[in-house]
Amino acid sequence: MELRRLAGVPAGRWSKWVVVLAWVAIAVALGPLGSRLTSVQKNDDVSYLPRNAESTRANAQLQRFPDAKQVVALVVYRRDSGLTPADRAKAEADRVALARRFLGGAQAPPLIPSPDHKALVLSLPLRTTSTTSEGGTQLVDAVDQVRSSVGHGRGGLRVAVTGPAGYAADSIKVFQQIDTKLLLATALVVALLLILTYRSPWLWLVPLLTVGLAYQSAAAAVYLLARYAGVTVNGLSQGILTVLVFGASTDYALLLVARYREELRRHQDKHQAMRAALGSAGPAILASGATVTIGLLCLLVAELNSTRGLGPVGAVGIIAALAAMLTLLPAVLVIFGRGLFWPFVPHLGSVHPEEASLWGRVGVRIQRRPRLVWAVTALILAVMAVGLVDTRTGLNQDQAFRGQPDSVVGQQLLAASFPSGATAPISVVARAATAPAVLEAVRATPGIASARLTGRAGDLVEITATETATPGSAASTATVQRLRQQVHAIPGAQALVGGAPAIDLDVNNATAHDRTVIIPLVLAVVLVILAVLLRAIVAPLLLIATVILSLAAALGVSMVVDDKVFGFAGSDVSVPLYAFIFLVALGIDYNIFLMTRVREESARLGTRAGALRALAVTGGVITSAGLVLAATFSVLAVLPLVTMTEIGFVVAFGVLLDTLVVRSLLVPALTFDLDRRIWWPSALSRRPASPLPEGSSPESHPARTGGGSRWARASRRSSTG
Numbered sequence: 001m002e003l004r005r006l007a008g009v010p011a012g013r014w015s016k017w018v019v020v021l022a023w024v025a026i027a028v029a030l031g032p033l034g035s036r037l038t039s040v041q042k043n044d045d046v047s048y049l050p051r052n053a054e055s056t057r058a059n060a061q062l063q064r065f066p067d068a069k070q071v072v073a074l075v076v077y078r079r080d081s082g083l084t085p086a087d088r089a090k091a092e093a094d095r096v097a098l099a100r101r102f103l104g105g106a107q108a109p110p111l112i113p114s115p116d117h118k119a120l121v122l123s124l125p126l127r128t129t130s131t132t133s134e135g136g137t138q139l140v141d142a143v144d145q146v147r148s149s150v151g152h153g154r155g156g157l158r159v160a161v162t163g164p165a166g167y168a169a170d171s172i173k174v175f176q177q178i179d180t181k182l183l184l185a186t187a188l189v190v191a192l193l194l195i196l197t198y199r200s201p202w203l204w205l206v207p208l209l210t211v212g213l214a215y216q217s218a219a220a221a222v223y224l225l226a227r228y229a230g231v232t233v234n235g236l237s238q239g240i241l242t243v244l245v246f247g248a249s250t251d252y253a254l255l256l257v258a259r260y261r262e263e264l265r266r267h268q269d270k271h272q273a274m275r276a277a278l279g280s281a282g283p284a285i286l287a288s289g290a291t292v293t294i295g296l297l298c299l300l301v302a303e304l305n306s307t308r309g310l311g312p313v314g315a316v317g318i319i320a321a322l323a324a325m326l327t328l329l330p331a332v333l334v335i336f337g338r339g340l341f342w343p344f345v346p347h348l349g350s351v352h353p354e355e356a357s358l359w360g361r362v363g364v365r366i367q368r369r370p371r372l373v374w375a376v377t378a379l380i381l382a383v384m385a386v387g388l389v390d391t392r393t394g395l396n397q398d399q400a401f402r403g404q405p406d407s408v409v410g411q412q413l414l415a416a417s418f419p420s421g422a423t424a425p426i427s428v429v430a431r432a433a434t435a436p437a438v439l440e441a442v443r444a445t446p447g448i449a450s451a452r453l454t455g456r457a458g459d460l461v462e463i464t465a466t467e468t469a470t471p472g473s474a475a476s477t478a479t480v481q482r483l484r485q486q487v488h489a490i491p492g493a494q495a496l497v498g499g500a501p502a503i504d505l506d507v508n509n510a511t512a513h514d515r516t517v518i519i520p521l522v523l524a525v526v527l528v529i530l531a532v533l534l535r536a537i538v539a540p541l542l543l544i545a546t547v548i549l550s551l552a553a554a555l556g557v558s559m560v561v562d563d564k565v566f567g568f569a570g571s572d573v574s575v576p577l578y579a580f581i582f583l584v585a586l587g588i589d590y591n592i593f594l595m596t597r598v599r600e601e602s603a604r605l606g607t608r609a610g611a612l613r614a615l616a617v618t619g620g621v622i623t624s625a626g627l628v629l630a631a632t633f634s635v636l637a638v639l640p641l642v643t644m645t646e647i648g649f650v651v652a653f654g655v656l657l658d659t660l661v662v663r664s665l666l667v668p669a670l671t672f673d674l675d676r677r678i679w680w681p682s683a684l685s686r687r688p689a690s691p692l693p694e695g696s697s698p699e700s701h702p703a704r705t706g707g708g709s710r711w712a713r714a715s716r717r718s719s720t721g
Contacts (some may be wrong), residue, residue: 015331016330016331016332016334016335017331017335019327019328019331020328020331020332020335023213023324023327023328026213026217027213027216027217030216030217030220030221031216031220033219033220033223033224034215034216034217034218034219034220034223035219036223037219037220037222037223037226037233037238038175038176038238040223040226040227040233041175041233041234041235041238042232042233042234043168043171043172043175043234043235044168047232047234047305047306048232048234048304048305048306048507049304049305049503049506049507049510050303050304050305050510053506053509053510054484054496054497054498054502054506055496055497055498055499055502055503055505055506056506057496057498058427058428058429058496058497058498058499058502059498061429061460061496062427062429062462062498064457064458064460065455065456065457065460065462066455066457067125067455069127070125070126070127071125071126071127071139071164071165071168072123072124072125072126072163072164072165073123073124073125073126073142073143073146073161073162073163073164073165073166074121074122074123074124074161074162074163074165074166074410074414074422075091075094075098075121075122075124075146075150075159075160075161075410076119076120076121076158076159076160076161076162076410076413076414077090077091077119077120077121077122077153077157077158077159078114078118078119078120078157078158078413078416078417079118079119079156079157079158080118080156081118081156082117082118083117083118083119083120083157084157087120087157088111088120090157091111091120091122092111094122094149094150095108095110095111095122096108097149098122098124098146098149098150099124101145101149102124102125102126102142102146103124103125108122108123108124109122109123109124114417114418115417116417118416118417119413119414119416119417119418121414121418121422123163124146124165126139126142126143126146126165127142137172137176139165139168139169139172140169140172140173140176142165142169143161143165143166143168143169144169146161147161147406152406158409158413160406160407160409160410160413161406161407161410162406162407162408162409162410162411162413162414163407163410164424164500166406166407166410167397167407169407170401170405170406170407170408171235171400171641174235174401174639174640174641175234175235175238175239175639177639181638181639182239182242182243182635182636182638182639183215183242185635185638186242186243186246186632186635187208187212187246189631189632189635190208190211190246190247190250190628190631190632191204191208193250193624193627193628193631194207194208194250194628197254197624197628198257198341199343199344200340200341200342200343200344201342202340202342203257203340203341206329206332206333206336206340207249207250207253207254207257207329210249210253210324210325210328210329210332211245211246211249211250211253211321211324213324213328214245214249214320214321214323214324214325215242215245215246215249215317215320217320217323217324218241218245218316218317218319218320218321219241221316221320222238222241222312222313222316222317225312225313225316231309231312231313232305232306232308232309233309233313234306234309236306236310236574236643236644236647237306237309237310237313237314238313239636239639239644240310240313240314240578240636240647241313241314241316241317243632243633243635243636243648244314244317244318244321244582245317245318245320245321246632247628247629247632247633248289248292248317248318248321248586248629249321249324249325250625250628250629250632251288251589251625251628251629252285252288252289252321252322252325252326253325253329254621254624254625254628255281255284255285255593255621255622255625256277256278256281256282256285256325256326256329256330257329257333258281258618258620258621259277259280259281260273260274260277260281260330260333261341261346262277262346262617263276263277263280264338264341264346264347264348265346265347265348266348267348268348270334270337270338271334274330274333274334277330278326278330280600282326283533283596284592284593284596284597285322285325285326286322286326287529287533287592287596288588288589288592288593289318289319289321289322290529291526291529291530291585291588291589291592292314292318292585292586292589293315293318293319293322294525294526294529295522295525295526295581295584295585296310296311296312296314296315296318296581296585297311297312297315298311298518298521298522298525299311299314299514299518299581300312301514301517301518301521302510302514302517302518303510303513303514304507304510304511304514306574307510307511307514307574307577310578358619358620359615359616359618359619359620359623359664360612360613360615360616360617360619362615362619362664362665363611363612363615363616363619363668364612366665366668366669366672367608367611367612367668367672370668370669370670370671370672370673371669371673373665373666373669374665374666374669374670374673377661377665377666377669378549378666381549381550381552381553381657381661381662381666382549382552382553384552384553384554384556384557385549385552385553385555385556386556387555387556387557387558387559387560388552388555388556388559390559390563392559392563392569392570392571393570393571393572393573393575393576395472395568395569395570395571395572395642395643396470396471396472396473396569397411397424397471397472397500398411398412398470399472399568399569399570399642400572400641400642400643401640401641401642402640402641402642402645403640405640415470419449419450419466419467419468420467420468420469420470420471421449421466421467421468421469421470421471421476421501422466424471424499424500424501425464425465425466425499425500426448426464426465426466426467426480426483426497426498426499426500426501426502427462427463427464427465427497427498427499427502428442428451428462428463428464428465428483428487428495428496428497428498429460429461429462429463429495429496429498430460430461430463430487430490430493430494430495430496431459431460431461431492431493431494431495432456432458432459432460432461433459433492434490434491434492434493434495435453435461435463437490437493438461438463438487438490438493438495439451439452439453439463441486441487441489441490442463442465442483442486442487443465444486445465445479445482445483445486446479446482447467447468447469447475447476447478447479447482447483448465448466448467448468448479448483449466449467449468450465450466451463451464451465451466452464464499465483467479467501471500471501471504472501472504476501476504477501477504477505477508479501480497480501480502480504480505481505483497484497484502507573508573511573511574511577514577515576515577515580518577518580518581519577519580522580522581522584522585523544523548523584526544526584526585526588527540527541527544530543530544530588530592533592533596534595534596534599534679534682535599535679535682536678536679536680536681536682536684536685537680537681538674538677538678538679538680538685539595539678539679542667542670542674542678543588543591543595543667544588546591546662546666546667546670547583547584547587547588547591547658547662548584549662549666550583550587550654550657550658550661550662551579551580551583551584551587551654553654553657554579554583554650554651554653554654554657555576555579555650555654557653558571558575558579558646558649558650558653559571561649561653562646562649566645566649568642568645568646571646572642572643572646572647574643574647575643575646575647575650578647578651579647579650579651579654582633582651582654583650583651583654583655583658586629586651586655586658587654587655587658587662590622590625590626590658590659590662590663591658591662591663591667593618593622593625594614594615594618594622594663594667594668595614595667595671597614597617597618598610598611598614598615598671599679599684600614601613601614602679602684603684606676606687607671607675607676607678607679607684607687608671608672608675611668611671611672615664615668619664622659622663623659623660623664625659626655626656626658626659626660626663627656627659629652629655630651630652630653630655630656630659631652633647633648633651633652633655634648634649634652635648636648637649
């Protein structure tokens with residue numbers, strides 16, 4: 001079925017109303033489901049891991065223990081000058097009160113004094129029912145009650161609540177803002193940019209409302225996938241879903257509206273104009289969406305559940321964006337007609353303003369010395385990529401937040417008086433018959449500060465160990481590796497090492513595997529799509545190379561900015577892979593939008609003339625689309641998590657590079673330089689070269705419905721291609 005008929009244009013004058021009513025019915029039916037997406041989030045570390053990871057298997061064994069549903073909150077009391085009797089009395093009173101409130105009157109564990117007599121720690125087990133947001137809400141409420149009960153100290157005594165429960169509660173609070181804070185910020189950014197782009201009092205409302213319906217549909221579909229198909233959804237993937245749907249939908253809307261406005265200058269009938277717009281822009285939008293969708297679905301081969309879950313989540317978002325922008329948006333645009341563009345109404349025969357655009361003048365300058373332009377541009381991008389040399393990946397638990405939530409403050413108080421690993425102990429599960437040997441091996445492992453037997457369930461025992469290194473650090477990783485070697489060597493123990501430090505190690509290993517597998521797979525898929533779309537081999541290879549160079553430059557700059565500007569301790573291990581997925585898939589979008597138009601114009605004018613006109617008429621709208629997408633991804637920084645900020649910055653900066661440098665300078669320069677050879681081995685590559693005349697400009701090109709073109713004439717300048 002042709003794209004123009006998907007929008008009901010012009011199959012029937014009433015069909016556009018059918019499309020609109022169908023979308024309204026979908027919104028009414030799916031709205032309640034979309035609002036429940038946060039309730040199926042899984043934000044605990046174990047839910048991210050593959051089933052065969054050792055920490056996952058250890059956690060499964062630990063579920064047999066009586067305290068499996070408990071999450072420990074650590075209440076830390078510290079005075080820099082040393083605890084006073086009044087401080088100890090307060091801590092003891094808190095212990096009794098908290099035991100009465102949370103342990104049903106049972107005795108809480110005794111207070112643990114620090115060796116320097118400056119701190120006390122109360123270990124309080126809290127119950128949680130599940131790893132989803134519903135269970136997380138109960139945990140947040142419990143931690144908030146603990147914090148309200150103990151206060152924050154005064155008179156030099158500092159009190160904070162940290163540990164696994166404290167960190168989990170602070171993280172869940174951040175992700176609970178996605179439905180409100182992130183969604184509202186994204187919608188406001190998109191609305192503002194649409195108003196600035198269209199300079200119309202009401203045109204901007206049509207794409208924005210269409211995007212809203214697309215997001216509602218996508219959120220409902222993702223909820224069903226998580227609820228019934230076992231797809232892992234966490235706060236990060238839901239946040240990316242929001243900005244991806246808003247950003248991609250707005251991009252597609254900008255492309256379609258621009259082409260529709262162009263066709264309204266050629267056709268009196270608005271239905272015919274929309275048919276032409278869908279026939280021209282539709283395939284490029286569809287190809288762009290297909291590229292992003294298939295690229296995201298490549299994540300299904302990932303070992304890490306959170307990465308694998310992002311694949312279908314993002315793909316559903318792009319499919320919803322495509323469906324809305326190729327059906328609902330055209331229908332609404334046709335219903336309102338030309339008046340929607342007021343005060344800049346496109347009348348039949350009026351001059352296309354993009355014909356004399358800034359990008360047309362840029363193209364004229366590029367075509368004079370294209371080889372110099374692409375060589376200098378590529379060199380600058382390569383220099384920007386140098387920042388990758390000093391890459392620091394991996395964040396400690398207390399480095400994951402921007403700012404100082406109570407859990408981070410508590411960790412800092414603990415680290416000042418206790419071993420760094422006190423907030424995130426290591427759990428070793430082994431056969432009970434080998435408990436003495438395993439306990440001895442754990443205590444003898446370099447990097448372990450202390451270890452003790454903490455539980456028994458049937459023929460299994462749990463040994464809890466505290467390491468000297470900070471959890472998440474390289475030293476912590478080395479300790480876990482040594483510990484696993486030690487306990488695995490004990491005959492009959494069948495020992496498994498779990499806990500937060502072991503989870504960090506398994507996450508790092510799974511992420512490294514995913515990068516190795518996914519990156520070449522996505523590159524191969526995108527290359528095939530481009531080859532089919534452009535019916536060439538040279539052009540797709542060049543486009544892939546330019547996007548990879550842009551990705552390296554964006555990552556290099558982001559590493560420097562994260563360190564020197566934001567002051568982050570390092571880059572989260574997931575950032576490079578996520579940056580690759582979004583910058584390769586989304587970065588190719590703008591090249592698709594440009595090069596499909598170049599191919600269309602090249603078939604009539606020749607490659608160089610076609611490239612110049614394509615840059616002139618698409619430059620403005622693609623730049624607007626890039627600004628919108630960059631702005632939407634930068635909204636991720638409103639959430640106070642380092643990972644969100646890093647992903648938001650690198651994708652936003654990379655999109656701007658793709659839009660303003662790669663698509664605007666590098667790709668046009670390569671096209672001008674290679675001329676017809678860029679279409680090899682298609683028939684276009686065998687056409688005679690038709691170079692542009694010196695000083696030619698987009699203004700000299702008549703409308704394509706007119707007669708001969710000066711762009712296509714032979715020139716005084718001989719072809720170098």
